[in-house]
Amino acid sequence: MPTKAMFLFLKQLVERPFTNPFPVKHAPKNVTALIDKVQRGEAEINPPVPVPEGFRGKLKYTPERCIGCRLCILVCPANAMEWIPELKKIRHYVSRCMFCALCVDVCPGKKFPGEEKAVKALRMSDEFLLADYNKYSDNLIEEPPEAKEMGV
Amino acid sequence: MPKTAYYIPIGPIHPALKEPIRVEAEVEGERIVRVDVKRGFAHRGIEYMGMKRNAIQTLYLSERICGICSISHPYAFVVTAEKALGIEAPPRAQYIRPIIAELERIHSHILWLGVIAHEMGFDSLLFWTWKGREKVLDLLELLTGNRINYSVYMIGGVRRDLKESHIKAIKDAITYYWKFTEQMKEIILSDPVYKARTRGVAQLSKEMALKLNVVGPVARAAGIRMDIRQDMPYDAYADIDVRAVVPQDIVGEAKGDAYDITMVRIYEIEQSLDIIEYCVDNLPEGKILAIPNYPALLAKIRRTKGEAIGAHEAPRGEVVHYLKFDGRDGPSVWKVIAPSYNNINSWAPLLLGAEVADIPIVVAYIDPCMCCNDRVALLKTPEGKVLGYEYIHKKAVEKTRKIEKEVRG
Numbered sequence: 001m002p003t004k005a006m007f008l009f010l011k012q013l014v015e016r017p018f019t020n021p022f023p024v025k026h027a028p029k030n031v032t033a034l035i036d037k038v039q040r041g042e043a044e045i046n047p048p049v050p051v052p053e054g055f056r057g058k059l060k061y062t063p064e065r066c067i068g069c070r071l072c073i074l075v076c077p078a079n080a081m082e083w084i085p086e087l088k089k090i091r092h093y094v095s096r097c098m099f100c101a102l103c104v105d106v107c108p109g110k111k112f113p114g115e116e117k118a119v120k121a122l123r124m125s126d127e128f129l130l131a132d133y134n135k136y137s138d139n140l141i142e143e144p145p146e147a148k149e150m151g152v
Numbered sequence: 153m154p155k156t157a158y159y160i161p162i163g164p165i166h167p168a169l170k171e172p173i174r175v176e177a178e179v180e181g182e183r184i185v186r187v188d189v190k191r192g193f194a195h196r197g198i199e200y201m202g203m204k205r206n207a208i209q210t211l212y213l214s215e216r217i218c219g220i221c222s223i224s225h226p227y228a229f230v231v232t233a234e235k236a237l238g239i240e241a242p243p244r245a246q247y248i249r250p251i252i253a254e255l256e257r258i259h260s261h262i263l264w265l266g267v268i269a270h271e272m273g274f275d276s277l278l279f280w281t282w283k284g285r286e287k288v289l290d291l292l293e294l295l296t297g298n299r300i301n302y303s304v305y306m307i308g309g310v311r312r313d314l315k316e317s318h319i320k321a322i323k324d325a326i327t328y329y330w331k332f333t334e335q336m337k338e339i340i341l342s343d344p345v346y347k348a349r350t351r352g353v354a355q356l357s358k359e360m361a362l363k364l365n366v367v368g369p370v371a372r373a374a375g376i377r378m379d380i381r382q383d384m385p386y387d388a389y390a391d392i393d394v395r396a397v398v399p400q401d402i403v404g405e406a407k408g409d410a411y412d413i414t415m416v417r418i419y420e421i422e423q424s425l426d427i428i429e430y431c432v433d434n435l436p437e438g439k440i441l442a443i444p445n446y447p448a449l450l451a452k453i454r455r456t457k458g459e460a461i462g463a464h465e466a467p468r469g470e471v472v473h474y475l476k477f478d479g480r481d482g483p484s485v486w487k488v489i490a491p492s493y494n495n496i497n498s499w500a501p502l503l504l505g506a507e508v509a510d511i512p513i514v515v516a517y518i519d520p521c522m523c524c525n526d527r528v529a530l531l532k533t534p535e536g537k538v539l540g541y542e543y544i545h546k547k548a549v550e551k552t553r554k555i556e557k558e559v560r561g
Contacts, residue, residue, distance in 0.1 A: 005339045009276050018283050052290075054312070056297035075446055077205070077212035100212050100303035105311060106446050124297075 021046040051126050056099045058127040063089050063144035065110045065121035072103035072122060084143070086152045091143040095135035099124075155180055160508075164193040168512070171219075171522035175499070175515070179508060187503040189496060194522045195529040199486045206481040207233060207307060207453050208446060214473075215301055217488060218524045220263065223256045224466030225488065226305045228473040231386050232462030233307045233483075236475050237453060239443065243436040245309035246387040251322070251431045252296065252304055253464070254424040258329065259288045260467035261417045264519045265340065268414065271512035272349050277339070284332045291325045294318060307449060308442030314435065322432055326425050333421050341415060350410035354502050354514045357408060364497045368469020369420065370518050372398050373413035375406030380465035392430055397423055410517045450481045459485070466491060468519050490524035 023045040028034040037043040051057065068088035073081045080096035081103065101124050109120035132140055157178045164172035172193035178186035198217055202210040211233075214225040227249065234241060241249070262285040269277035289299045295318055296302035304312050314322075340346055356366070361374035371378050379396035381389040397419045399406040406412060443449040459476040469491025476485035495518040502514045531539040 001344065003339075003343055003345070005277065005343050008335070008339060009280065012280075018286070052294040054297050055293070056303070071447060074206070074450070075208050077209040098212065098301070098303075099298065100301075101297065102208065102212070102303070102446070 020049050048129075051128065055126055055128075056101045056124045058094055058125050058130060059092055059097060059099075059101075059103070059142060060123050060125045061090070061092055061142040062119075062121050062123075063087075063146075065119055066090065066144075067108065067110050067121075069108060071106045071108070075102045075106050077102065084147055084152055086150065087144055087146060089144045089147070091141065091147060093136075094130060094140040094142065157185060162511075171520070173496075173520070173522050175503075175511075177503065177508075177511070182507045182509070184503050184506055184508065184511075187500050189499050191496065191522065192526055192529055195526040196523070197529075199488060199527070202486045203483060206450055207477075207483060208450065210482055210486065211305065211307065212303060214488075215303065217490070218466075218521055220300075220521065221256055221260050221467050222301045223253055223305070224464055224468075224471045225473070225490075227253055228462055228464040228466075228471040228488075229475070230305050230307050231464060232460050232473040232475045233477075235460035235462050236458040236477055237307070237456045238458065239308040239452075241309045241387070241442055242439050244313075244438045245440045245442075247431045247435050248310045248312075248314055248440065249305065250388045250392075251314070251428050252292070252302060252310075254427050254431075255288055255292055255295075256302075257424045257467045258421050259285050259292070260519075261421050262288070264417060264467075264516075265336065265414065267519070268350075268410070268513065268516050269340075269346075271516045272346070274345070277346075280339075281336070284329075284336075287325055287328055291321055294321055306441060307453075309440045311441070313440050314432075319432055319435075322428060326429055329421065329425055333418060333425075336418055336421075341411075341418065346414075347411060350414065350513065352407075353410045353506075353510050354413075354517045355407060355409040356498055356502065358406070360501065361408060361498075364501070365494050366469075366498050366518075367491045367494045368466070369413055369416050370469070370495050370498065372396055373406065373416045374408035375400055380463045380470045384463060386462070386464070388431055389427075391434075392427055394423070394427065410513050413517055453477060454479065454481045468492060468521060468524075469495060488527055490521065490527065492518070492521045492525040493527065496520055496525060 024034065034043060038045055066089050070083060070090075072090060073083055077100060078096050078098045080093050080098075082091040082093070084091055104120060104122045104124055107120040107122045109118040111118040130140065134140075157180050160177045160179060161174065162177070163169050163174040174190040174193070176188040176190065177184050198213060202213050205213065211226055211229050214229045215222045217225045233239075262281050266278040266281040266285070269275070269281065292302060293299045295314070296304040296312060304310055356364075356370065356374050358375045361371050361376055366374070367378070375398055377396045377398055379394060381394040382396050385394070397416050399412045399415055402415060402419060443452060456477055457479060459474070461472065461474050463470050463472045471491060472489040474485065474487040475483045478484035498518060499514060503511065506514060531544060533539065
């Protein structure tokens, strides 16, 4: 007995796929070759779906704007912030971050001379491709550049 | 040949289970003759962690109690904390909160409809319903910044305001879901296959439901008019006059089986759409946070002493939180009751006498959430005696001393 569901599912066969497209339609024989080609501009891949405005991605830190108030450490639920006493700045571990953006809300920021409003030292970016083999890789730690040179 | 009963243990780790729980069943042929449900494999001690952090950190920790409905526990937490601390959220925040909570109810109910279809072996229906769920997840991402774990509530308000573009997106989604629920009613409720597979399966009578103390859609499907939004209204729900969705209002009688619960969930999606529509149309102007400065909020919490019990109607039932503030910037006592704890009680009586093929439906029809339900861990001796905290602590200290001696030599 034909039911309504059957018609609906049959209709889906001729419709465009609902899912987001893969980077390429079929799995390539050689992935690295394809990546090289894309980098040289010879091949094209489907770009990732854009994120909406106000998306909470990877946290970005501008050390020059940081006044060392430690409010972000106070509110961070995941303890992803570390205080560097030598520099009076913070270090942020993205691998521990839970992307709640509380630190961004609470950050007072700093006003440089000639500016009207204080700009926050912390902000959420659109970056969401964060997979890495090492959770302490440079890509996943936000810190002042001096921290690395001084080894603190 | 004499009849033999077979013992089937399922879990805690099993391909059919998404979360750890153990069901021990004894079957004679296809019939289940004895059943035991054992839980407590997902206890993480979240309440204990929360009692060591400040209230803002604990609020975001509470979001991690449940894996799928990430706004029900924060909602109950903020309602309770505001009661205990004497803070009142501004009217605009009180209207934004139900919008997020009801959007979450829509996504959770559609997820359940897919899961029950999958457990029946009707996988095309699973993918079709989850296709419809994407829209509400995209909308939540637009409103809050993430598809799941919205991090949008705060004690005394919400953190994000609704803009004009957001309201337009919400209205588009409402139109889409009115159409989608109409289609779901046709495809799921009037489908003969679905009806044959769910009518009379997992049937819970009203008396049994009262006795087992089930909550949420499970209780409503059995014909009990209970809903926190109706019985103890909070925020904007007090203005809306929410009525519990029960099958006797829809078709005249409540049977309390898996078919009725499907119906209750689909009609609750429509109710949620009505609530969102009302909240969006009557959104008051004004600020969104009672105390916008977080350090000031923490200072107020440190000054205030008080305790309260608050509840929120989550997609799965009622979530109850108890909080006590006692001179610290976080709760000194935090207790959580999740709906799945009550609802899992219905498994054993429903499985008894059922067939093996009904197990997935009986297990899935309450939409269980193990990580919600495990709120305490008990240690027992082989004889069944529960070990006390002092005894376990003493043993732990003894073992540490022993290891210390071995390590130091």
